[in-house]
Structures are given as structure tokens and as C-alpha cells.
Amino acid sequence: MKAIRYHEVGAPEVLRLEEVPEPIPAPGEVRIRVRAAGVNFADTERRRGLYDARVPLPRILGSEAAGVVDAVGPGVSTAWVGRRVVALASASYAEQVIAPEHELLELPERVSFEEGAGLLVQGLTAWHIVHTMGQLSAGQSVLIHAAAGGVGLLAIQLAKSVGARVLGTVSSEAKGRLARELGADEVLLYGDGDLTERVLARTGGRGVDLVLDSVGASTWKSSLESLAPFGHLVAYGNASGAPPPLEVEALYAKSVKVSAYWLRTPHPPELNRRAREALRTEVAEGRLQVRLGLVLELAQAAEAHRQLEGRGTVGKVVLRVP
Ligand SMILES: NC(=O)c1ccc[n+]([C@@H]2O[C@H](COP(=O)([O-])OP(=O)(O)OC[C@H]3O[C@@H](n4cnc5c(N)ncnc54)[C@H](OP(=O)(O)O)[C@@H]3O)[C@@H](O)[C@H]2O)c1
Incomplete structure (x- = not known):
């Protein structure tokens, strides 16, 4: 099969379309014929050697895919074969990828493979930062940085759906228009003066209840x-x-807290199930949009990376696999 691999870390050009052996599903696993692979900012960090740097090379990039199950390993029901699914699965910039059966989420009929490829990494992250971590509720205010990005646009919609007031930061007017379209109440351009002053001015001097910071x-x-x-x-x-080291002393004056979220932390299974089902239902019923900002062919992975790390994209970046 064809896959995007890199043999050394570096600029986007290290990503090469290569012929590699077809993966075989082991017990408890399925193989997905990939139709769309999600591209995430972290993939660009992996490629640059800034994240996950101990994984041996050459390596196939990718951490999520949407497609059709085309084979199952021992112990997995053959009823999966032919079903449209999405899954968190590493090495997904490829024509085929392996995923554990318990990772599979059936893709609702009205959701395309491209939209499905944006549902898990960014969708689950947005869901957990807004709900699990942020505990955001009606009447509260939230400041979302990189608001027109993949996670950002989803977080805006989830925050609005609980009845919060959303302030978002972006780097351009065009990104600002999109963030507003998806529900942001106020959009702040980074270069337009002191950010803190502008947030305070828009919140009656009080500040926001929650900040979601991926920058x-x-x-x-x-x-x-x-x-x-x-x-x-x-x-x-x-x-x-990376931000500067946290000074606990600085937290006292306003009794604030700082926490961190990572999608790869083992989550309680019930929390996992709830988040996935919630996302699937919201997207299937049209209340949550995965906004596709850039859809390219698998062979164009380097260009997808160039645009994503160059701040040139909005919403989800996807590689289509014909
Ligand atoms: N903790 C986790 O488990 C987890 C999971 C998924 C994603 N993430 C993180 O969430 C963030 C968003 O991920 P995503 O895949 O949805 O990407 P994205 O938001 O679509 O793209 C990254 C955005 O960050 C903003 N940005 C600000 N400063 C930047 C800089 N110096 N260089 C590049 N971009 C800059 C840009 O928006 P502007 O041009 O508007 O500034 C850019 O579009 C990333 O930081 C990613 O690592 C974390």
C-alpha cells in the first residue's frame, strides 16, 4: 500500500509517499481502508522532532482515520467488515491502517469521511477542555485562543451550546469572520493592542471564567x-x-487555577464513551459542524503541513485517500 513516511525529522519535504507492506490486523484489531486521514498540528510537531521524538524512524504519520473496515483480526466480529467508521489510529496517513476494535466509532450516514476525520482528535480535545476540564456552564465567559483552528472552531460551538459567552483570538480578519460565523461573540486580533486590556474591556473589567490556551x-x-x-x-x-514555568505565587491574588489536558492520558472508559457518543450525536444531528478548511490528496501531505504550521489554515485539515 502507499503511505506517507519520514526517515528523518525536518521540514515538510521529509514527508514522502512510499510503498510499504499492507498491515495485518492482530487479535482484537480491524483494518480500515482509509478514505480520509485527519491532519493535526501535533503531526507537524512530530515531523519537526518536537513531540513523540523517541518513536523510531522511518515512521508513518497520522493519528486518526475515517474509512471502511476491510479486514478483522482473530476474535473480532466479521460484522464490522464494510462498515463506515472513524478511529484514533496511529500511522493513518496511508491507504490502510490498523485500529483496535474498541476504538471504532460508526460514522453516521450523513457525515462524510472528510468530516469524520475531524471528529476524534480535535473533537474529543474540544469536548474535554470545555466540559471535563473547563466545566463551562451557562452565563460564564470563555477566551479561546487560535479560535479559527480545528480545535478552536469546535470549542466555540461546544461553548455556545452550553450558553457561555465566547471571546476568541485569531491572527487575521478572515479567521475572525469564520470564528464569528461559528458562534464567537467577540473576536480579538493578536496584533491589535494589549490583549489583556481588550479582554478586560469586554468583560466589564472582570475577566473571563475560563481560558483555553493551545498557543x-x-x-x-x-x-x-x-x-x-x-x-x-x-x-x-x-x-x-512552551510557556514559562508556572509561578504559583501569581495565582493567589485572584484565586485562579491552572490545569493541563492531554488526549493521550488514559481516560476513565465511561468518560470516553460519553464524549464520543456526544460528539457523534451532535454531528449526526447537525448541531456541531466539522468545518473543512483544507482537503488535499494523500500525496500532498507536505503541503498540508506547510499550510498548517504556517498559520494558513482554518478548521480541519484532511488528506483524502482515493
Ligand atoms: N492536549 C492535547 O491532547 C491536544 C490535542 C489536540 C490538539 N492539541 C493542540 O491544540 C492546538 C490546536 O490543534 P489543531 O490541530 O486544531 O491546530 P490548529 O488550531 O488548526 O492550528 C494551529 C493554530 O495555532 C495558532 N498559532 C498561534 N501561534 C502559532 C505559531 N507560532 N505557529 C503556528 N500556529 C500558531 C494559529 O492560529 P492563528 O493564526 O489564528 O493564530 C494556527 O492556525 C495545537 O497546539 C495542538 O498541539 C492538543
Whole structure:
């Protein structure tokens, strides 16, 4: 089969379309004929050697796929064969990928493979930062950085659906229009003056109840300063680099808390099930949109990375596998 591999870390050009052996499902696993592979910011960090750096090379990138089950391993019901599914599955920039049976989520008929490929990594992250970590509720306010990105657009919609007021940061007017279209009440451009002052001005001087920060180094200071008394900052990414070390002393004045979320932390199975089902239902019933910002062919993985890490994309980036 064909897959996108890299033999050394580096610029997007290290990604090569290569012929590799077809994977064979082991007990408890299925094989998915991939139709769409999700591209995530973390994939660009892996390729650059900033994340998951101990995994041996060459390596096939990717961590999620949508497609059709075409083979099952020992102990797995053959009823899966032919079903449209999505799964968290590593090495998904490929024509075929292996996933454990318990990872499979059946794709609702009205959801395309491309949309499905945006449902798990970014959808689950958005769901857990808004609900599990953020505990966001009606009447509260939330500041979402990188609001027009994959996780950002989903987090906006989930926050609006609980009745929160959403402020989002973006790097361009076009991204701002999209964030507003998906529900953001206020959009702030990074370059337009002091971010903290603008957040305080829009919240009557109080600040926001929750900040969702995936940008890190360049937003950290204003994220902390923008919190209301008893507010909560959830860190979940470092797109601009790692934030400075946390000074606990700085948290006392407003009694705020800082936490972090990682999708790969083992989650209680019931929480996992609830989050996945909630996402599937919201998307199937049209209340949650996976906005496709860039859909390219598998062979164009390097271009997808170039645009994603160059801040040139909005919403979900997907590689289509014909
Ligand atoms: N903790 C977890 O388990 C988990 C899971 C999934 C994703 N994440 C993190 O969540 C974030 C969003 O992921 P995503 O896949 O949805 O990506 P994305 O938001 O679609 O793309 C990243 C965005 O970050 C913003 N950004 C700000 N400073 C940047 C910089 N110096 N370089 C590049 N981008 C910068 C850009 O938006 P603007 O142009 O508007 O600034 C860019 O579009 C990433 O940081 C990712 O690592 C974490």
C-alpha cells in the first residue's frame, strides 16, 4: 500500500509517499481502508522532532482515520467488515491502517469521511477542555485562543451550546469572520493592542471564567492576566513554544487555577464513551459542524503541513485517500 513516511525529522519535504507492506490486523484489531486521514498540528510537531521524538524512524504519520473496515483480526466480529467508521489510529496517513476494535466509532450516514476525520482528535480535545476540564456552564465567559483552528472552531460551538459567552483570538480578519460565523461573540486580533486590556474591556473589567490556551509562549501572560477571580486556565498545546514555568505565587491574588489536558492520558472508559457518543450525536444531528478548511490528496501531505504550521489554515485539515 502507499503511505506517507519520514526517515528523518525536518521540514515538510521529509514527508514522502512510499510503498510499504499492507498491515495485518492482530487479535482484537480491524483494518480500515482509509478514505480520509485527519491532519493535526501535533503531526507537524512530530515531523519537526518536537513531540513523540523517541518513536523510531522511518515512521508513518497520522493519528486518526475515517474509512471502511476491510479486514478483522482473530476474535473480532466479521460484522464490522464494510462498515463506515472513524478511529484514533496511529500511522493513518496511508491507504490502510490498523485500529483496535474498541476504538471504532460508526460514522453516521450523513457525515462524510472528510468530516469524520475531524471528529476524534480535535473533537474529543474540544469536548474535554470545555466540559471535563473547563466545566463551562451557562452565563460564564470563555477566551479561546487560535479560535479559527480545528480545535478552536469546535470549542466555540461546544461553548455556545452550553450558553457561555465566547471571546476568541485569531491572527487575521478572515479567521475572525469564520470564528464569528461559528458562534464567537467577540473576536480579538493578536496584533491589535494589549490583549489583556481588550479582554478586560469586554468583560466589564472582570475577566473571563475560563481560558483555553493551545498557543503557549506568546499568549500565556495575557491568558493568566485575563482570568476573572476564581477563573481557570486550561493549557493544552504549545503552538508558539512552551510557556514559562508556572509561578504559583501569581495565582493567589485572584484565586485562579491552572490545569493541563492531554488526549493521550488514559481516560476513565465511561468518560470516553460519553464524549464520543456526544460528539457523534451532535454531528449526526447537525448541531456541531466539522468545518473543512483544507482537503488535499494523500500525496500532498507536505503541503498540508506547510499550510498548517504556517498559520494558513482554518478548521480541519484532511488528506483524502482515493
Ligand atoms: N492536549 C492535547 O491532547 C491536544 C490535542 C489536540 C490538539 N492539541 C493542540 O491544540 C492546538 C490546536 O490543534 P489543531 O490541530 O486544531 O491546530 P490548529 O488550531 O488548526 O492550528 C494551529 C493554530 O495555532 C495558532 N498559532 C498561534 N501561534 C502559532 C505559531 N507560532 N505557529 C503556528 N500556529 C500558531 C494559529 O492560529 P492563528 O493564526 O489564528 O493564530 C494556527 O492556525 C495545537 O497546539 C495542538 O498541539 C492538543
